[in-house]
Amino acid sequence: IQGAPEDKSAQEKNLLQVVCSPDLESLAKQLASDYMNENEGTQIQVTPLSEGDVYGNLPEGTVALLNKEFVTGLDGEHFSKMVVGRDAIVPIMNASHPQKEYILENGISPEKFNLIYASGDKLSWGEVLGIKDTHPVHAYAPGTSCAKNYMADFMQTESGNLNGFESMEPEKMLKMIGNDPGAIGFCSLACLLNMKINEEAGILLVPVDMDGNGQIGEFENIYKSASMLSRAIFVGRFPKALYSRIYALTAGPAAGAGEKAFLEWIFAEGQESLALAGIMELGYSERSA
Numbered sequence: 001i002q003g004a005p006e007d008k009s010a011q012e013k014n015l016l017q018v019v020c021s022p023d024l025e026s027l028a029k030q031l032a033s034d035y036m037n038e039n040e041g042t043q044i045q046v047t048p049l050s051e052g053d054v055y056g057n058l059p060e061g062t063v064a065l066l067n068k069e070f071v072t073g074l075d076g077e078h079f080s081k082m083v084v085g086r087d088a089i090v091p092i093m094n095a096s097h098p099q100k101e102y103i104l105e106n107g108i109s110p111e112k113f114n115l116i117y118a119s120g121d122k123l124s125w126g127e128v129l130g131i132k133d134t135h136p137v138h139a140y141a142p143g144t145s146c147a148k149n150y151m152a153d154f155m156q157t158e159s160g161n162l163n164g165f166e167s168m169e170p171e172k173m174l175k176m177i178g179n180d181p182g183a184i185g186f187c188s189l190a191c192l193l194n195m196k197i198n199e200e201a202g203i204l205l206v207p208v209d210m211d212g213n214g215q216i217g218e219f220e221n222i223y224k225s226a227s228m229l230s231r232a233i234f235v236g237r238f239p240k241a242l243y244s245r246i247y248a249l250t251a252g253p254a255a256g257a258g259e260k261a262f263l264e265w266i267f268a269e270g271q272e273s274l275a276l277a278g279i280m281e282l283g284y285s286e287r288s289a
Contacts, residue, residue: 140185178202
């Protein structure tokens with residue numbers, strides 16, 4: 001990956017270079033910090049890539065953490081690529097939403113989500129759903145560029161066209177949605193799993209009407225719980241635009257002991273760090289494989 005820093009004295013310094021997609025910089029720094037705390041004497045330098053970086057060979061002593069936007073088109077002959085976690089965002093609403101029963105039965109299509117987030121909170125729920133209801137729509141969104149890119153892809157628009165209240169802190173956004181009957185938003189699935197969000201907490205999952213036929217069919221009926229959604233991702237029933245595998249890449253068989261040790265840690269103790277950063281952990285069988 002051209003643009004990745006090359007330090008020829010890395011071996012002497014016990015220095016590991018980690019390059020990452022821009023949206024994964026905070027995750028990479030968290031993993032690096034946790035790993036260094038557990039491995040005294042190891043130093044990790046984190047460098048985010050930019051949109052203009054091109055792909056070649058990874059320098060020795062380097063690990064890349066990439067999401068789907070950066071991993072597309074990589075030549076498998078030059079890299080060892082492993083899935084270390086999954087990033088997913090899911091639509092949620094207030095459990096006392098005035099049209100709760102209607103939405104749970106009929107869902108909301110990507111086109112209607114686009115209408116919601118393009119309006120700047122100027123629409124009523126009646127105008128969105130095509131029914132009689134004057135309650136105002138209040139849209140919420142994660143504050144990270146990665147999540148906004150997922151949302152834009154899902155709604156087939158540009159991320160700059162999305163309006164609504166943004167929050168970098170999932171807990172803050174969930175609390176605000178839980179206190180706002182007219183609210184709808186998107187949140188990290190890992191956050192929902194960790195916090196065990198449910199109707200008692202004032203939050204419900206919003207079914208997605210992917211085919212836009214105005215009802216939730218059997219294939220779309222995956223929104224009963226966060227754990228059901230998690231399983232749906234593995235079998236391909238969750239909207240692909242709303243999630244990404246998180247990949248770790250090294251220079252194939254040429255990877256050194258430092259890179260291998262870091263990856264072994266990510267598949268073990270590092271999974272907890274991933275979960276705390278809002279990334280879904282791998283299942284036991286995936287870690288073993």
